[in-house]
Amino acid sequence: MDMAVEAGVIKQHLIDPEICIRCNTCEATCPVNAITHDDNNYVVRADICNGCMACISPCPTGSIDNWRTMPLVRAYSIEEQFTWESLPAELSTEELEAAGVSAEAAGDAAAAVPAQTQAQAQAAVESVEPVFNSAQYGATVPPWSAAHAYTNLFAPKAPTTATVVGNFNCTEAGFDSETHHIVLDFGVVPFPVLEGQSIGIIAPGVDAIGKRHHARQYSVASPRNGERPGYNNVSLTVKRVTEDHQGDPVRGVCSNYVCDLKVGDTVQVVGPFGTSFLMPNHPRSHIVMICTGTGSAPMRAMTEWRRRLRKSGKFEGGKLMLFFGARTQQELPYFGPLQSLPKDFIDINLAFSRTPGQPKRYVQDLMRERAADLAALLKDGASHFYVCGLKSMEEGVVLALRDVATEAGLDWDTVGAALKREGRLHLETY
Amino acid sequence: MSTINYSEKIPNNVNLGEDRTLQRALEGWQPNFINWWDDVGPEGSTNHEVYLRTAVSVDPQGWAQFGHVKMRDYRWGIFLNPGDANREIHFGDHKGEKAWQDVPGEHRANLRRIIVTQGDTEPASVEQQRHLGLTAPSMYDLRNLFQINVEEGRHLWAMVYLLHKHFGRDGREEAEALLQRTSGDANNPRILGAFNEKTPDWLAFFMFTYFTDRDGKFQLAALAESAFDPLARTTKFMLTEEAHHMFVGESGVSRVLARTAQVMNELKTDDPLKVRAAGAIDLGTIQRYLNFHYSVTIDLFGADQSSNAAIFYSSGLKGRYEEGKRGDDHVLKGQTYKVLEVKDGQLVEKDVPMLNALNEVLRDDFIKDSVAGVGRWNKVLEKAGIPTRLTVPHKAFNRQIGALAGIKMSPEGRVVNEVEWAAKRDEWLPSAEDFAFVASLMGRVVEPGKFAGWISPPVMGINRQPVDFEYVRFG
Ligand SMILES: Cc1cc2nc3c(=O)[nH]c(=O)nc-3n(C[C@H](O)[C@H](O)[C@H](O)COP(=O)(O)OP(=O)(O)OC[C@H]3O[C@@H](n4cnc5c(N)ncnc54)[C@H](O)[C@@H]3O)c2cc1C
Ligand code: SF4
Ligand code: SF4
Numbered sequence: 001m002d003m004a005v006e007a008g009v010i011k012q013h014l015i016d017p018e019i020c021i022r023c024n025t026c027e028a029t030c031p032v033n034a035i036t037h038d039d040n041n042y043v044v045r046a047d048i049c050n051g052c053m054a055c056i057s058p059c060p061t062g063s064i065d066n067w068r069t070m071p072l073v074r075a076y077s078i079e080e081q082f083t084w085e086s087l088p089a090e091l092s093t094e095e096l097e098a099a100g101v102s103a104e105a106a107g108d109a110a111a112a113v114p115a116q117t118q119a120q121a122q123a124a125v126e127s128v129e130p131v132f133n134s135a136q137y138g139a140t141v142p143p144w145s146a147a148h149a150y151t152n153l154f155a156p157k158a159p160t161t162a163t164v165v166g167n168f169n170c171t172e173a174g175f176d177s178e179t180h181h182i183v184l185d186f187g188v189v190p191f192p193v194l195e196g197q198s199i200g201i202i203a204p205g206v207d208a209i210g211k212r213h214h215a216r217q218y219s220v221a222s223p224r225n226g227e228r229p230g231y232n233n234v235s236l237t238v239k240r241v242t243e244d245h246q247g248d249p250v251r252g253v254c255s256n257y258v259c260d261l262k263v264g265d266t267v268q269v270v271g272p273f274g275t276s277f278l279m280p281n282h283p284r285s286h287i288v289m290i291c292t293g294t295g296s297a298p299m300r301a302m303t304e305w306r307r308r309l310r311k312s313g314k315f316e317g318g319k320l321m322l323f324f325g326a327r328t329q330q331e332l333p334y335f336g337p338l339q340s341l342p343k344d345f346i347d348i349n350l351a352f353s354r355t356p357g358q359p360k361r362y363v364q365d366l367m368r369e370r371a372a373d374l375a376a377l378l379k380d381g382a383s384h385f386y387v388c389g390l391k392s393m394e395e396g397v398v399l400a401l402r403d404v405a406t407e408a409g410l411d412w413d414t415v416g417a418a419l420k421r422e423g424r425l426h427l428e429t430y
Numbered sequence: 431m432s433t434i435n436y437s438e439k440i441p442n443n444v445n446l447g448e449d450r451t452l453q454r455a456l457e458g459w460q461p462n463f464i465n466w467w468d469d470v471g472p473e474g475s476t477n478h479e480v481y482l483r484t485a486v487s488v489d490p491q492g493w494a495q496f497g498h499v500k501m502r503d504y505r506w507g508i509f510l511n512p513g514d515a516n517r518e519i520h521f522g523d524h525k526g527e528k529a530w531q532d533v534p535g536e537h538r539a540n541l542r543r544i545i546v547t548q549g550d551t552e553p554a555s556v557e558q559q560r561h562l563g564l565t566a567p568s569m570y571d572l573r574n575l576f577q578i579n580v581e582e583g584r585h586l587w588a589m590v591y592l593l594h595k596h597f598g599r600d601g602r603e604e605a606e607a608l609l610q611r612t613s614g615d616a617n618n619p620r621i622l623g624a625f626n627e628k629t630p631d632w633l634a635f636f637m638f639t640y641f642t643d644r645d646g647k648f649q650l651a652a653l654a655e656s657a658f659d660p661l662a663r664t665t666k667f668m669l670t671e672e673a674h675h676m677f678v679g680e681s682g683v684s685r686v687l688a689r690t691a692q693v694m695n696e697l698k699t700d701d702p703l704k705v706r707a708a709g710a711i712d713l714g715t716i717q718r719y720l721n722f723h724y725s726v727t728i729d730l731f732g733a734d735q736s737s738n739a740a741i742f743y744s745s746g747l748k749g750r751y752e753e754g755k756r757g758d759d760h761v762l763k764g765q766t767y768k769v770l771e772v773k774d775g776q777l778v779e780k781d782v783p784m785l786n787a788l789n790e791v792l793r794d795d796f797i798k799d800s801v802a803g804v805g806r807w808n809k810v811l812e813k814a815g816i817p818t819r820l821t822v823p824h825k826a827f828n829r830q831i832g833a834l835a836g837i838k839m840s841p842e843g844r845v846v847n848e849v850e851w852a853a854k855r856d857e858w859l860p861s862a863e864d865f866a867f868v869a870s871l872m873g874r875v876v877e878p879g880k881f882a883g884w885i886s887p888p889v890m891g892i893n894r895q896p897v898d899f900e901y902v903r904f905g
Binding site: 018019021022023024025028029031039054055057058060061062065085151152153154155157158275 | 483488489490491492493494496512514517647666669670672673674676677680681799802803806809889890891892893894
């Protein structure tokens, strides 16, 4: 998997000022404070909205559900949006091309929009070219046997404080994409989390326009009973962002703050978030985990929880299968501990895209190699699939699943729909 | 004794299952609520399955669950927005102290009164809208009406929860009384005037949900600032639902205007009689309905000078709209505010102590918000190339409460004498004839995707469903 994300194109989230009744519901709902207003309009900040869709169904008018394929550099600013009386038209293919956005990249941006808005996204890019919408297969419901998740206990306006009790560099030092394993302790404050959920961290200080930084989301990397069992703590896997999606050098606000934290420091935390990317709990359930980079965080959480349960004699029947991609072995977080897990417990497949002297291998290549095993799992209603990591991996992975199914004589439309309906295919890419 | 499993039937985040006293109190109240719903709730709807939005928790995933439900089986949950253990009182004399989790003895009577008054408006609107289901202009509109009804019902539950949980025996008695008063009842009416007015037709309903539910928004927003934390958190959550009600009003009137404009353009006329003959509502009638609902609603904010308002604010019971976003000292002592009065036949402004003018402050905030929406209605006309514009009447027009009560005033704000008022009244406010005409249009249309001739279809369906979705399944 190539870590660099292609093309500066986004699906920008916009509010239709002609339909919006300025009721403030979306602003009150958005977990990351991406929505703001003036006397005229309600608007979404393109740089903060992460497309989590939390605002979509609460909006009474539907005006919130608008998306435009935009070159990142031409994304509408909030000042511009404040002046609008109606939504601007979608840029034409020619305009997009003039801005250096290929039809393919525009399609990718559409695929990155979560499932609920696929219809609109699809309509918007139809003029470009038909695309495979991987996101449409992602479930919005949890597996039936998942535990109940608590969410939004701490809102951005009322964050809680956690203390750093551990911070380790878990990639080999000296590599660009340094990744840290951070442990946060909540003391006596209730902060229940499940594997697959994420939390938000608010970096101190203010942004360029003087507003408090918005919260960045990080997946929980520890199991439900804590990194250290029996203590009120969680761990995170945070990659230092040193270059932006275009590859230009940049110092990511929150990831660098987190990676530089010292034991004893305190951090502002919001959340937890996430009600569907949750693990099944019945003893015969299989889990297939496909990830790149820090997308390994939820996979580590799930694996560790199964490992702890296995020690207690449960989950003999359920299989674990992992596909994990990084540029090099050195950049793979948790590489050491992964190697020491018993083979009969987890079936590990590692893909490196930049090992000198070796051909590039991506997670989807490995999946195709393991088609026979994956096909068997796809046929089994107890199998659950989890995909997490950079946005650019998602489509390739879901396409690989589709091909595996088709080659095994399964009808992907049927299988894909069942996976979605039954909460058995989960996509979390960022 | 009923054996209701409350945590299942009544989704809640107030630990109902573990609070025996509260549970028993609500067990007593619940059957009476259902009786009230059956008696004066939406008429003839018992067996309909309605595509409703139900809240099952307060997080974004939980509070907007859509599905077909019989209204009687709707889950009237009890929800408080997540709390902040360190929240401080941010206005009034107690500013800087910790917000109260319990009712302080000295504020008990006032708080109860505030909660009862708010609670009383919730069942009232259900009663006022009771017959509208029989004349719905479409299945989509019917669904919206029912959605509003169940949420008003839930808001009643929210206030009843506060009364039961925090006010002991008198709280329980007040909660009972909420089900005994009835809108428009000569012997036992609802507390506030506007909630005893009839909602005779759908144009009135849209105006009511636009203006009067917006009063709800501002009252709830002011209560959401309260030092009494449970009240603040309850009303915060109610606000998210109130939004839908205002949406029904705002988009409803927009759709009426769109249809009227279409007819005017098709017939190339601005003659109200021709518009009416074509089965649409003429712009003059719409303006008169607007004048009426606007003036009745701004009365809801109370007298322009009120020592109660000052007490409520200073003691931290009720803040201003968006209190937290204002840049002043949040104590307001020694400051002044301008209110209107009539002197020598002229309207004049005078300065009064700000604390006593807080009703007027909230009214003015409301006015600003309403006027912006009327501007959006005018966009509909503008787009259709119709030169007429709707306006809100003067603040002093047709007022029944406060210093302006009973003063005869034109919509532009000119003091007029009785003779002129009598002559012009039917130009300014809906006449019996207007009501009769609008009523004549109210035939029931409930085939999916079909709409009565006086209103346009909505721009989009509810929850991204198509406009011709089966929003109501008739049992
Ligand atoms: C649900 C969810 C779960 C997440 N889980 C994790 C996790 O477990 N571990 C983790 O490290 N991150 C995770 N992220 C990403 C994380 O929230 C931040 O986006 C990331 O840490 C960058 O934040 P920053 O403040 O450092 O950079 P910013 O200051 O916000 O951004 C600086 C620049 O870098 C670009 N940029 C942002 N993120 C990346 C990236 N990942 N790669 C390249 N360029 C980027 C931005 O577009 C911007 O131009 C998750 C995101 C989501 C939505
Ligand atoms: S999609 Fe999520 S992040 Fe974006 S505005 Fe809506 S709630 Fe906020
Ligand atoms: S929730 Fe919808 S209608 Fe309300 S302000 Fe936000 S976009 Fe507008």
